[in-house]
Amino acid sequence: MKQRKLFCEISPLTYKISSFKEQVKRHIQLLIDNN
Numbered sequence: 001m002k003q004r005k006l007f008c009e010i011s012p013l014t015y016k017i018s019s020f021k022e023q024v025k026r027h028i029q030l031l032i033d034n035n
Helices: 002-034
Strands: none
Touching: none
């Protein structure tokens, strides 16, 4: 039960990090395309 609670707290964080990485990738791709 304790492990499950921990997972629920970690999950949103990893989701935020992965979505942030995707945004950064897209941004870099735009910069490359514009040059």
